[in-house]
Amino acid sequence: MGTLPDTYLQRAFRLWADFSYRYAIWVIVTTGLIMVAMILSMANLTMDTSVEARLHKDDPIRQHFDTFQAHFGSDDVILVSVNADNGVDKDAIANIAALQQLLESTEPYVHEITSTMNARYTYGVDGELIVEELLEDYPQVGFKQRWPQETLEDYLLASPNYYNRLISAQGNALALIVELQTQVKDPVSGQFVAIDQDKKDEAVRAIRSQLNSFSERTNTRTVLAGNPVIQETLNRLILSDTGLTTGLAFTLTLLFLFVFFRRVSGMLIPLAVINGSLIVAIGMMALTGTPYTLTMGSLPAILVAIGVADSVHILSLFYRYYTDYGMKKEAVLNAVSVSAPAVLLTSLTTGAGFLSFVAADLASITDLGVFTAIAVFTALMLSVTLIPALLAVSRIKPVNQNLRALQWVNTLTNACVRLSIEHARVISAVAVVALVGGVWHATQLRFSDDILAVFPPDAPIVSDQLRYDADYHGAGNFEVLIDSGVDNGVLKPEFLQKLERLSDALTHTHIAGVDFDTPYSVLNIIKETHKALNENDPTAYVIPDQADLIAQELLIFEISNGDDLLDVVDSDFRYARLTLKMTYADGVVYHEVLGEIDKLLISEFGENSAVVTGLTALLGESIPRALSSMLKSYAIALVTIIILMGIMMKSLRIGLVSMIPNLLPIVLVMNVMVFVDWPLDQTTISVGAIALGLVVDDTLHYLFHFKQAYQNRNSVARSAMISVRDCGPALLITTIIYSSASFGNVVSSIKSFQMFGTTLALITVLALLIDLLVTPALLVVMFGGKEKRRREVDEDEKPERYRSMSVSD
Numbered sequence: 001m002g003t004l005p006d007t008y009l010q011r012a013f014r015l016w017a018d019f020s021y022r023y024a025i026w027v028i029v030t031t032g033l034i035m036v037a038m039i040l041s042m043a044n045l046t047m048d049t050s051v052e053a054r055l056h057k058d059d060p061i062r063q064h065f066d067t068f069q070a071h072f073g074s075d076d077v078i079l080v081s082v083n084a085d086n087g088v089d090k091d092a093i094a095n096i097a098a099l100q101q102l103l104e105s106t107e108p109y110v111h112e113i114t115s116t117m118n119a120r121y122t123y124g125v126d127g128e129l130i131v132e133e134l135l136e137d138y139p140q141v142g143f144k145q146r147w148p149q150e151t152l153e154d155y156l157l158a159s160p161n162y163y164n165r166l167i168s169a170q171g172n173a174l175a176l177i178v179e180l181q182t183q184v185k186d187p188v189s190g191q192f193v194a195i196d197q198d199k200k201d202e203a204v205r206a207i208r209s210q211l212n213s214f215s216e217r218t219n220t221r222t223v224l225a226g227n228p229v230i231q232e233t234l235n236r237l238i239l240s241d242t243g244l245t246t247g248l249a250f251t252l253t254l255l256f257l258f259v260f261f262r263r264v265s266g267m268l269i270p271l272a273v274i275n276g277s278l279i280v281a282i283g284m285m286a287l288t289g290t291p292y293t294l295t296m297g298s299l300p301a302i303l304v305a306i307g308v309a310d311s312v313h314i315l316s317l318f319y320r321y322y323t324d325y326g327m328k329k330e331a332v333l334n335a336v337s338v339s340a341p342a343v344l345l346t347s348l349t350t351g352a353g354f355l356s357f358v359a360a361d362l363a364s365i366t367d368l369g370v371f372t373a374i375a376v377f378t379a380l381m382l383s384v385t386l387i388p389a390l391l392a393v394s395r396i397k398p399v400n401q402n403l404r405a406l407q408w409v410n411t412l413t414n415a416c417v418r419l420s421i422e423h424a425r426v427i428s429a430v431a432v433v434a435l436v437g438g439v440w441h442a443t444q445l446r447f448s449d450d451i452l453a454v455f456p457p458d459a460p461i462v463s464d465q466l467r468y469d470a471d472y473h474g475a476g477n478f479e480v481l482i483d484s485g486v487d488n489g490v491l492k493p494e495f496l497q498k499l500e501r502l503s504d505a506l507t508h509t510h511i512a513g514v515d516f517d518t519p520y521s522v523l524n525i526i527k528e529t530h531k532a533l534n535e536n537d538p539t540a541y542v543i544p545d546q547a548d549l550i551a552q553e554l555l556i557f558e559i560s561n562g563d564d565l566l567d568v569v570d571s572d573f574r575y576a577r578l579t580l581k582m583t584y585a586d587g588v589v590y591h592e593v594l595g596e597i598d599k600l601l602i603s604e605f606g607e608n609s610a611v612v613t614g615l616t617a618l619l620g621e622s623i624p625r626a627l628s629s630m631l632k633s634y635a636i637a638l639v640t641i642i643i644l645m646g647i648m649m650k651s652l653r654i655g656l657v658s659m660i661p662n663l664l665p666i667v668l669v670m671n672v673m674v675f676v677d678w679p680l681d682q683t684t685i686s687v688g689a690i691a692l693g694l695v696v697d698d699t700l701h702y703l704f705h706f707k708q709a710y711q712n713r714n715s716v717a718r719s720a721m722i723s724v725r726d727c728g729p730a731l732l733i734t735t736i737i738y739s740s741a742s743f744g745n746v747v748s749s750i751k752s753f754q755m756f757g758t759t760l761a762l763i764t765v766l767a768l769l770i771d772l773l774v775t776p777a778l779l780v781v782m783f784g785g786k787e788k789r790r791r792e793v794d795e796d797e798k799p800e801r802y803r804s805m806s807v808s809d
Helices: 008-022 024-044 060-072 090-104 152-158 197-218 227-261 264-287 294-325 328-359 363-393 407-422 424-442 460-471 493-506 522-532 547-566 587-605 615-649 652-657 659-676 684-713 716-747 751-773 775-783 786-797
Strands: 077-083 110-114 120-125 128-133 173-180 183-185 192-194 222-225 476-483 575-582 610-613
Touching: 008 024, 008 328, 008 363, 024 264, 024 363, 060 476, 060 575, 060 610, 060 615, 077 090, 077 197, 077 227, 077 460, 090 110, 090 173, 090 197, 120 522, 120 547, 128 522, 128 547, 173 197, 197 222, 197 227, 222 460, 227 264, 227 294, 227 460, 227 716, 227 751, 264 294, 264 363, 294 328, 294 363, 294 684, 294 716, 328 363, 328 615, 328 684, 363 615, 363 684, 407 424, 407 716, 407 751, 407 775, 424 659, 424 775, 476 587, 476 615, 493 522, 493 547, 493 575, 493 587, 522 547, 587 610, 587 615, 610 615, 615 652, 615 659, 615 684, 652 659, 652 775, 659 684, 659 751, 659 775, 684 716, 684 751, 684 775, 716 751, 716 775, 751 775
Parallel strands: none
Antiparallel strands: 077 173, 077 222, 110 173, 120 128, 183 192, 476 575, 476 610
């Protein structure tokens, strides 16, 4: 029955398979118990698509953000806008009052709502400072009675505190800014715990429900925007789409497995390996407290491809041996011993490719690499352990081999290899030129981190976010955290003057397509307090010259309204907060904007005294870090795979040359992305490294069989033909399943998932074609001459007929 194991590795795998076969029930039960434990652990799995989840907790940028939050809380707010076509009249105020009361009932997650109703109004009366709400005692006191000399609309539009913040630039919309709780009381333990993403999502859904009900009842147009709303929408789509795309991937996988094997066992056994690897990977995420992020959305399709690949190579040989000789156990042991070494080698190279992500600067990419590698090695263990056990207990009958079942596969693959051998030098030269030219052209790929672009164009979050951004001249902020160096340092006039110069430099500034509005800081409070205490004289809206006077006036303000003061300075008056309101843009430009702001900060406060932070700043740092991370991962993966291939093939030269067919499909698809203007984003930026881990499998299987044939016959062309005859059908099956599982993402409503699935599917299809057309040519160029090639091909066709793998019952 075929060739008996002749290497230590093959003998070891035969013994392992024999153990699994003899103790099949115990193996199946033990595996099942492990899977049940992993499934139970999934109850603790969390989802986090927030910007900060992309970064490692010890990243300096993340630490600056954590420091900012420790002093000033989260800048993550929900933005609500209410239409006011007739300006700030009694109907608009009534709507705002009713809506604020409605939203404040959204317990326990809403912390504070700021609107026209309760915004700060500071003024002086006979030298006394008065700080109260704009519409205090409403509706008992109507706003027209409270503002007899000027309308509220005029005041809001003229106030730097509220223009483009609580009232739109055109005065036709009023806003409510909803801050969520940072902690909530656990009903079980009674302890206060940090509010997680699930609770934020729950709050967003409750506010959306209240808002929809209000709009229908009052026939008022409302807008719901802000980062929490974006995250909730994204989480909801990921949950629904993951089930859809994974289900489609499984359906297509089962369909093609049945078409090729035409056996129930040929469908269910690979399915067990796929499910097992997926369950272990997600279970380990839950056990380690690792959240499911946007980057993880590609995980199910990858695991389907990996699990199927290992299973198909073992099962294809088993069915062939069992059909030929009728001895089930021997067929299982021989199939495992012959194919498992190649499966092991591909698992090592694929796992190494994904483990290269560990060096990434972004936590989301690191996590994807770690848990995909876990799934790769789980699939390996299940393939060599669970498959023999399942085959042992399955009722499978040998059938007459259908020699024509996959004759078209043999004809196609053999024709490709013959063409490659006959024109080896030309094909090799074209491949090298295409690789070099493709790498150069791929540098024109553009990068993007436009979070709204991942949603369907007609999604409410897209129109609402852009509408709010247009009405209020920005829906996002940069937060600047400034360390004065000493307690009470913020009260010094020289510090405040530096802060004022910085604010003036950034007011209505345009940088890289981003427009800035008037900044907000402690300066606003100091100036309005000084003005109020100087008989409301507009010329007194300045910074006092004396530190003692500043401290005295702020003390008076703090007694009246301490909460607002702690929004812009810490309790020791050492740290100051400067909020830079800005228009929406593709996150990729934020890195340039941050660079320009850093220059201004250094010019005023020196090195390391001020940092730009906040969620938008984290977004701006993500793409450059993702790019550097992936370049680093590509380099590590390439070197690791070359070394592993060289060790496995006992030739570093083969390892180096094998990178040409592995890199070429990736480079070609990147050029397609340039042509159709598909950008690299947080999801698609990892497709190259993921594809490299997958496509190297086909090359390694081909080279593994080539090596065995070459050692036996010492003929390059003949070995190339025998190699494709032995592994060609399995490579075709895995490629079709790879591409169909990946292409299942096309039905996703998230655009980046669609692009990821399409590009990965194209790469896997091209990888097979290149392995059939380019890899044999490269081997012939390395080992043989033209005359010898022709003679070997001619002689090879005379004595043998190509045998086909059995695919029918």
